[in-house]
Amino acid sequence: MKHYEVEILDAKTREKLCFLDKVEPHATIAEIKNLFTKTHPQWYPARQSLRLDPKGKSLKDEDVLQKLPVGTTATLYFRDLGAQISWVTVFLTEYAGPLFIYLLFYFRVPFIYGHKYDFTSSRHTVVHLACICHSFHYVKRLLETLFVHRFSHGTMPLRNIFKNCTYYWGFAAWMAYYINHPLYTPPTYGAQQVKLALAIFVICQLGNFSIHMALRDLRPAGEWPAPGKGGMVVGRLGKGGSHLPLLSCLPGSKTRKIPYPTKNPFTWLFLLVSCPNYTYEVGSWIGFAIMTQCLPVALFSLVGFTQMTIWAKGKHRSYLKEFRDYPPLRMPIIPFLL
Amino acid sequence: SSYSFPWLVLAIAMVRFYMEKGTHKGLYKSIQKTLKFFQTFALLEIVHCLIGIVPTSVIVAGVQVSSRIFMVWLITHSIKPIQNEESVVLFLVAWTVTEITRYSFYTFSLLDHLPYFIKWARYNFFIILYPVGVVGELLTIYAALPYVKKTGMFSIRLPNKYNVSFDYYYFLLITMASYIPLFPQLYFHMLRQRRKVLHGEVIVEKDD
Numbered sequence: 001m002k003h004y005e006v007e008i009l010d011a012k013t014r015e016k017l018c019f020l021d022k023v024e025p026h027a028t029i030a031e032i033k034n035l036f037t038k039t040h041p042q043w044y045p046a047r048q049s050l051r052l053d054p055k056g057k058s059l060k061d062e063d064v065l066q067k068l069p070v071g072t073t074a075t076l077y078f079r080d081l082g083a084q085i086s087w088v089t090v091f092l093t094e095y096a097g098p099l100f101i102y103l104l105f106y107f108r109v110p111f112i113y114g115h116k117y118d119f120t121s122s123r124h125t126v127v128h129l130a131c132i133c134h135s136f137h138y139v140k141r142l143l144e145t146l147f148v149h150r151f152s153h154g155t156m157p158l159r160n161i162f163k164n165c166t167y168y169w170g171f172a173a174w175m176a177y178y179i180n181h182p183l184y185t186p187p188t189y190g191a192q193q194v195k196l197a198l199a200i201f202v203i204c205q206l207g208n209f210s211i212h213m214a215l216r217d218l219r220p221a222g223e224w225p226a227p228g229k230g231g232m233v234v235g236r237l238g239k240g241g242s243h244l245p246l247l248s249c250l251p252g253s254k255t256r257k258i259p260y261p262t263k264n265p266f267t268w269l270f271l272l273v274s275c276p277n278y279t280y281e282v283g284s285w286i287g288f289a290i291m292t293q294c295l296p297v298a299l300f301s302l303v304g305f306t307q308m309t310i311w312a313k314g315k316h317r318s319y320l321k322e323f324r325d326y327p328p329l330r331m332p333i334i335p336f337l338l
Numbered sequence: 339s340s341y342s343f344p345w346l347v348l349a350i351a352m353v354r355f356y357m358e359k360g361t362h363k364g365l366y367k368s369i370q371k372t373l374k375f376f377q378t379f380a381l382l383e384i385v386h387c388l389i390g391i392v393p394t395s396v397i398v399a400g401v402q403v404s405s406r407i408f409m410v411w412l413i414t415h416s417i418k419p420i421q422n423e424e425s426v427v428l429f430l431v432a433w434t435v436t437e438i439t440r441y442s443f444y445t446f447s448l449l450d451h452l453p454y455f456i457k458w459a460r461y462n463f464f465i466i467l468y469p470v471g472v473v474g475e476l477l478t479i480y481a482a483l484p485y486v487k488k489t490g491m492f493s494i495r496l497p498n499k500y501n502v503s504f505d506y507y508y509f510l511l512i513t514m515a516s517y518i519p520l521f522p523q524l525y526f527h528m529l530r531q532r533r534k535v536l537h538g539e540v541i542v543e544k545d546d
Contacts, residue, residue, distance in 0.1 A: 183497040295502035 004065055004072055008036055011054040011077040025066035029059045032076070046084040046155040050076045084155035091145040094164045098172030099138040105176035106131045117182045124186045126194050130179050130292050133201055134172075137284065140205065148212050171300045179292050187293040200287030207280035210266035215277070218257050258323055271327070272335035274316040278308040279333055309333050344376035345437040352430065366414060366421040366430075373430075377410045398527065401520065406433070408513075409475055416491070417482045425481065429474030432467045439463050461532040468528070472521055479514055486510060 004025055008018040018039050020032065033045035049058040052068065054077045065074065106127075110118045122128065178184065187193040261268045269276035285301035312332035320326050331338060351369050356362065380403050387399045409429065414421055443460040446452045486492075492506035 178496075178501040178503070181496060181501070185497050185499050185501055188499060293499065293501060295500040 002072065004070075004074055006032060006065070006074045006076060008032075008050070008076050008078050009054075011051070011079045014054075017078055023065060025064075027065045028061060029063045029065075030061035032065070033061070036078070043078075043080060044084075047081045049079040049081050051079070053077065081157060083158035085158045085161055086155050087151045087153065088145060090156060090161045090164060091149075092142060093161060094168045095138050095141045095145065097165055097169040099135055099142070101169055101172045102131065102134050102138075102176040105173070105180040108180065108182075112177070113182055120182070122180060122182075122184065124184065126186050126291060127179060127184060129194065129198065130288070133198070133288060133291070134176075137205065137288075140209065144209070144212055148216055150216060171296070171303075175292075175294060175296045175300060178294050178296055185293070187291070193293070194291055197287045197289075197291035201284050201291065202287075204280040204283035204287060207266040207269065208277050208284065210264045211269070211277035211280060214262055214264070214267045214270075215259060217262075218259060258319065258326060269335075270330075272330060273312075274319055274330050274332050275308075275312040278312050279335075282308060282333075309338060344372065344379065345434050345441065348372055348376070348430075349434045349438060352427075352434065362424060362427045363422045366426050369430075370415070370421075374410055374415065377406055380406060398524065401524065405475070409478070412492075413478060413482055417485050419485050420478060420481045423478055423481050425474045425477035427474075429471045429478065432471030432474060435463060436467045436471070457535070461528075461536050464528050468521075468525055472517060476514055476517060479510055483507065483510060 002025060003021070004023040004027075006020040006023050007016060008020075009015065010017055018036050020035055023032065023035075029050055030045065033048045033050065036048060036050075037044055045061075051058050052070070052075075056077075058079075059068070059076070068074065105112060108117050108120055187197075259270050259274075261270045266280075267276070269279060273279050282301065282305045285297070285304060289297040289301050309332065316330070316332035348369055351372065352365060355365050355368050359365075383399050383403050384396060387396045414426060420426070439456070439459045443452070443456050446456050487507045490506075492504070492509075494502060494504045496503050
């Protein structure tokens, strides 16, 4: 069997960082990354970007050496992606924050409102209802992160956790402050408005969950990745940082199948949009905004909607690129419109 | 091109006023209409950046234009008692000289006849003018604070049916604080541009 030699150079300085000889032809990039880590332990595989051209695109972990356009001595260029953190860790942190923070305001913990309000309770039913909905939403997200979602990338750059947590935690505190305020004003149309909004919220939560389950079932565990020697490890970081294979409707994940409606009526939205999970998510927050009649909630919904639209459009574009027979009726996030 | 014109008009008006009256008091009032009219025009700047006529990044231009519009409309226009502060003259002078230099630079560049002095001015004047302008703006906002607190202007209090509140006083404090991270970034950006243009230095940009 013909063996390859692999030299790894720094993409910026062209300094020779590592030389590997007797590399098997069917070795994957992931395995090469593991070998590279042995000589440079500070660059664990998740923070390595290896490419054929210093300014080119990163090679994928599952790419096989002999299938690349290289001679028997392959030159790869290395870029440090910076400290990485696992998706699971980021999600758990960014969702646990709002859950906890909202409750601080709900229970009117001292130093938030005036002292005479410490540990008092709102006299409005909608305020209690809002707490249940908000808490349910984030508990659902935490459980989905632990048991439902399958992440194709193990990690993201460390600075993302600060950015994401500022967003989630900041908005949660801002919303919670007004909803649980002693001077909170209940919705203009009273119980009717609250009931309608609650219905929207519940339907969208069920819808969002149904889509997550449908996406998870698109590819059962074990089928992915494509067989290479020993399978693929993408970024194992600490306890619980190991990923599960597969994909979900996340930006950048590699799709293999077009999602279709199942027997669950909530999934029928797939007929009209590529990312119904985002559609339902926006719907939930609109429901919550109507229920609480709180402008900060509406602003949070708007910002979230903007971000999810960007993600949905990206996802939609990659579906269209990958599948010739992609259903033409589908829009990215809003049926017929967007 | 024609964008230097409003600033030249302003500069001349300011000099004339001071020569006639011998004081800066009332200066703002006399030039305010011109200032507001042309400053709002500056929104076109952002469009130019987007189309690519001007080689500045949209974000940098956006920050500059927003802060100018903020100062003109939300501070000096809305808080009349501070219009006669010396700090107002400070930032008006800084803005005027900066803009005349900058637009002359663009005009001559487009005409392919760029005198070295204009290039030199565009990349050196800012070293003094930027900090001077910032000091003028900050002092003006600081002077406005007591009036804002007293009148409660631009603020929404609880309770109200949209369950939101906004305190312009604290907003101004936060705005003043935001100069701390923002100003150095803009300043060092200009310093880098200066090294590149005047001294032909090749700057290796930080990778993302």
